[in-house]
Amino acid sequence: MTGKVGTNTESRKVACAASVAGSIGRTPEHLLSSREHKSVGTVVDIGGVPVGNTELAVMAGPCAVESAEQILRIAREVKASGANILRGGAFKPRTSPYDFQGLGKAGLEYLRAASSDTGLPVITEVIDPHHIELVVKYADCLQIGARNMHNYSLLREAGRSPRPVLLKRGLSASYKEFLLAAEYVMAEGNNQVILCERGIRGLSNELRFTLDLNAVPYLKDRTHLPVIVDPSHGTGNARLVPAMSRAAIACGADGIIVETHYSPKDSISDAIQTISTAELIQLIRELAALAKVVGRRIPLPLVK
Amino acid sequence: MTGKVGTNTESRKVACAASVAGSIGRTPEHLLSSREHKSVGTVVDIGGVPVGNTELAVMAGPCAVESAEQILRIAREVKASGANILRGGAFKPRTSPYDFQGLGKAGLEYLRAASSDTGLPVITEVIDPHHIELVVKYADCLQIGARNMHNYSLLREAGRSPRPVLLKRGLSASYKEFLLAAEYVMAEGNNQVILCERGIRGLSNELRFTLDLNAVPYLKDRTHLPVIVDPSHGTGNARLVPAMSRAAIACGADGIIVETHYSPKDSISDAIQTISTAELIQLIRELAALAKVVGRRIPLPLVK
Amino acid sequence: MTGKVGTNTESRKVACAASVAGSIGRTPEHLLSSREHKSVGTVVDIGGVPVGNTELAVMAGPCAVESAEQILRIAREVKASGANILRGGAFKPRTSPYDFQGLGKAGLEYLRAASSDTGLPVITEVIDPHHIELVVKYADCLQIGARNMHNYSLLREAGRSPRPVLLKRGLSASYKEFLLAAEYVMAEGNNQVILCERGIRGLSNELRFTLDLNAVPYLKDRTHLPVIVDPSHGTGNARLVPAMSRAAIACGADGIIVETHYSPKDSISDAIQTISTAELIQLIRELAALAKVVGRRIPLPLVK
């Protein structure tokens, strides 16, 4: 404890337990996620839909699967909009233990049925390493949420599963921490990882989160993994979703994941930030036009 | 001091001196900047160039005016790129009193000369109420920087000047505080105010700032004033400037303000975040294509 | 999607999946952690040492258990200093999968041996629900780290264990989220929970974290659970540990948890923020004097 505060700290050993900004102990070329390790962009396959390719991914669906009827109706409307992947939560991470925790296995079954009906592959969240074996039977892609970005047991277990993983950035995670969380998955042998910027804790409470789109070009520069954006959580406000979806595509995102419902006000959860499926149709048309300008594409469904 | 911490605070009087998140004491329709007060978007005139119209504003130039030759050469290249407003600092707000503080009056003269040569109107920063009388003689628009967003004397004096004002958001200002800073200018009779999102203090130091593009659709919804974006300060990194400029336009910004130099590495200041004028040409072409998709336009110069 | 952005959101349903600031769906008196539910402060028993009582808890030890000899020597010096609980990590949560992950079961055995030798009860971190059954055999208290504050599977499993739980605040968790994480443990039947403020993500990188001591009186007002402070992670700098330990006790904390080593520079991890055991002796003397002034006490060992 000699010398000035903050002086010469570099010459001391790096901190550990909470060394969240700490050294990674490897050169970039040894990190599986780095551009140095693999320069060509990775294309992740979600049930036949490529993510990271010229074609943009649009994942859409309700916050939570509420019933067989609800998810089926939404899936059909999502399909008709031109989105190519269905999202929906069966296991919900909730701040309070007394809140609705999702339908669990039944929710997975409803999702699968909606997928079979529409042909849309399915992505759903896992919050417990124990659930992965079950979820793998129903879902085409595992989502790991922001609050679990540092849940290393879950990351590792997902890394040992046969499904691609969509990894959301933690609420206050640095880019480096985000990339190292992906490294936990990849180190287990699963290189099918998609990164998702979903908003960070900001400085005011006027919006729920601050969508950090700087992350998109920054990460695309550093990693070969696809990067998508969640404008629903990233704004917490349905009115801002279209504008921020456009911004995401304009700055280079490989797709978006968006909450939608035929009647947002009737959804059990995330009503404030959920756009209607009618709005989704309009949004995808806008994104398709925008995609062309930035060298990407979204194939629109034929209007009947 | 009875009751629980944080309980019943609403029933006590609102806090004052630092009531930065406090009540504004007026209903929205009485705030001059509000959509309730004026529903039609304001078009600000900067030396003949309208901002807030269909046509996008592209303000470009060096961080600091360094010499008559430097600003003239940059102005000509900026003009050739299709940008429509010249920026350049004569009075520089510096964190340290020992850093280069700008050329002052000489800088203003060089700016004016470059403006006369190219026909581009000029925007430059004011950091002291005393300077406004002088700056008004040379500049077409007054810029008030992030660190002066709460400098009420400066805001008021700018409100009494005959020039439009570009007001940058403070480094940790809420949207409400930002709008109320504009209100200080407008309350003095100057309704020619442009808001500029330029990045907020973020949670990691991997980039200098976090560009908060949520601010664009949020503010456009609340105020009739034009909103532009500064991707140079908002990223602190020239490599991210093109992507974030596109994102800004895609989410509804009325323009951008960007630092450029014919040789960024030779600029006295902001070299890291300054794009070359060659890169500016390419960027404006991209933005022009993008603008059409979102119902805006940038007229490109004829290629000689 | 009618009405202004941010307007009337209260009248819509509360958001779900990431409703980190969301409604808790219960009145305060129904929350097990609330003062409304239980007005008298809870005293948690860690292997015979009460926490939350007049006597202050001082938990001290190395970041990681490195060898049987290392932890035994530190335990003896910790005991001699007057600290009453031994800390040490056997399972380490690491940002990178390639960093030292702890000695695991061997580390637990060394900890237990050091505990038997000195009589100090032992606290150690759990990072995986699967580990709890094992850790319970060796440790007197389970620590759940900041990065796992939202790991609901881990919280629930800890809630079903027979050991008290030290829960650290997440890096960007609100007070409400922190209390609701404790609720996850308590809802499973384990009411022996200690809260620990350990620093949040701040706005500059001059120190690793911002120790938020406002949390201490705020939480003590809202909950009957003991609240302690981690000045090692909360500052990331050994030079600041004594001052912030004093501040913690002065504002009402029920104790501290501090990293110490006989030779900080030789510790594998957290060297920068680890105080020497010689410094620990001096610190505890200072805290003992301070404790009296605020109505608490630390019994000092007899000087041999």
Place this chain on the structure above:
Amino acid sequence: MTGKVGTNTESRKVACAASVAGSIGRTPEHLLSSREHKSVGTVVDIGGVPVGNTELAVMAGPCAVESAEQILRIAREVKASGANILRGGAFKPRTSPYDFQGLGKAGLEYLRAASSDTGLPVITEVIDPHHIELVVKYADCLQIGARNMHNYSLLREAGRSPRPVLLKRGLSASYKEFLLAAEYVMAEGNNQVILCERGIRGLSNELRFTLDLNAVPYLKDRTHLPVIVDPSHGTGNARLVPAMSRAAIACGADGIIVETHYSPKDSISDAIQTISTAELIQLIRELAALAKVVGRRIPLPLVK
């Protein structure tokens, strides 16, 4: 623009206009505020009361001067409590131009009268360089508020005044920026500067600000200037003021500045965070006892 994002930036020139974290262009020993420049702690004299000495400074008074009667009554009660400096705002920086802006010159006269009656020296805020000439006639110390920490014209003008300056930390200022703001004052020849930590923008809105007490030992290590703490703004909640005042003294602050009123609920402003003068008496007694333990002292008035 070759190489990876964020790579080799060190080898490019440092950024300027917003180089808030930028290089200072001088070695520490050349900075007037540094310990390297002057190792012995500076004692600032406020109207005969030394700040930075063994004796602690307690500055207390209302948020705003509301009337001659109000400030006189408060001054007498402040004097009786044992506080040694009177605070009160005559010029108020307000987020909205439509809020109460203070009594101005009349407020200064009432303050002076209260000072003459009680013998307490007076500190009051300046928000405009033009006001300094006037304020100097009435006040013993100039306060520069958080929102003006980057107002370089104001800092310079204060540096040319014959009064000591209390400089508050900006809402999102780094320690380095804070010290460089002090450098602006000192570079003009005024070395009588006191630094004040008053809370930074935090991550939740449960409290108005996050009081960053890490700043106290960090700054005391780096600078010879006195450092005090404002627990009123730093918590935004009167219930937390006593605990955080104690914490401030325990971690080495040279004093506190606190808002007080004989009837907080009747104060025009800052009612939520203002303690009653009765609470002030109790607080100062606690601080006096605490001061002894950390080698400082507060002389208590004789009880009549």
